[in-house]
Structure formats: C-alpha cells, structure tokens
Amino acid sequence: MHWIISDLQPLIPAVTIFLLRTVDVSLGTVRTVVAVRGQAVIAAVVGICEAGCFVLAAGIVFSDLSDPLKIIGYSVGFGCGTALGVTVAGRLQLGSTTVRIVLPTGPVGLADTLASHGFVLNVFDGVGRDGPIRMIVTVIRKRDLGRLLSVVKPWGDQCFVTVGEEPVAPGALQRGATSIADKAGAAPSPLLSAYSQASSS
Secondary structure (H helix, E strand, C coil), rough: HHHHHHCCHHHHHHHHEEEEHHHHHHHHHHHHHHHHHHHHHHHHHHHHHHHHHHHHHHHHHHHCCCCHHHHHHHHHHHHHHHHHHHHHHHHHCCEEEEEEEECCCCCCCHHHHHHHHCCEEEEEEEECEEEEEEEEEEEEEEEHHHHHHHHHHCCCCCCCEEEECCCCCHHHHHCCCCCCHHCCCCCCCCCHHHHHHHHHC
C-alpha cells in the first residue's frame, strides 16, 4: 500500500489543479451568464469563488513550471471546465434568448394571445416571397421558452419559429427553423416550405 501511495504522489498536484481549474472555468461561464442578466450580487459571489479557485490552481502550477503533469492538469481542467460550464448554464436555463415568429398577416390573434400571457412583443409587417408577412419578435428568459411554444402551438400550421441569435445564412432557415407544426404532428407550414424552397434555389 505504501508503494502505491508513493507512485501516486506526483499525480496529486496535477489532479488538484485539474479539479480547481474545472471548477474555476465552469464558475466563470455561469458568472458571465448571471452578470448579463443583471444579477450583480450573485455574479459577485460566483466571481469570488472563481477567483479563489484560480489563484489556488495557478499557485500550484507556478510553484514548479518544470512539471509537465501540472501543466497538463491545468490545460485539461480548462477544457473540461468550459464544457461543464456550458452544460450547467444550459441545464439551469440561465440567460435570455430572442424568439422570432413569422406568419402570414391574416391571423392577428397570435400577438394578442402572447401579450395576454405576459410576453413583451415587437410586431413588424413586411413582404415575403409569397406575399405579406408578419414577424413577432420577443426576448424571453430561456426557462419561459416551453411556455411560449405551447401558446404558439395552435398556430403551428401557419408559422415557423426561430430561437436564438444565430445569423441566418443561405439555407439556415430550413435547417434552423423550429416548426411548431412538426412538433404537433400537423402538416408542414406552407410559409416554411416556401422559405426552404427559396433558400435552396
């Protein structure tokens, strides 16, 4: 048993650095999301914990830069911390997202229904490939996305929804649009089909 502990002794600092760096970077990701939401107190508390983990990890690394295991532990911890932070932020549904709903100008009830459920909207009228369209834009908390989609569901055969801030490139509407009709088992949206055909032509 003693020789096993002796053999593992060089790995203890590297593992410690790895764990500290994983926690540090994941906390940094969560802190950024919380800060963007304006929750200054929570962001400050998370930042204090983040800074403490970073100082401890950096102190161990800089105490002996000739040890490759410490550097490896630091680097791998950074990568794992990034992945863990993104996962945690996604599970906690922190932050906000932009939702865009495009539909023909005929059905005006959707905007009123969303407003009655407490969503703050901007409504724009425009012209699409096959005629007049209406676009509803709202910024919501990610945790409210499911509630919004349930409100939109009855209009699923007439509209399509995009979620997020991703830039729209040629063909992106076909790949990135979330069809409420598809989720509801209804026929595909004619408007979505028109945009898909336009983007592929």
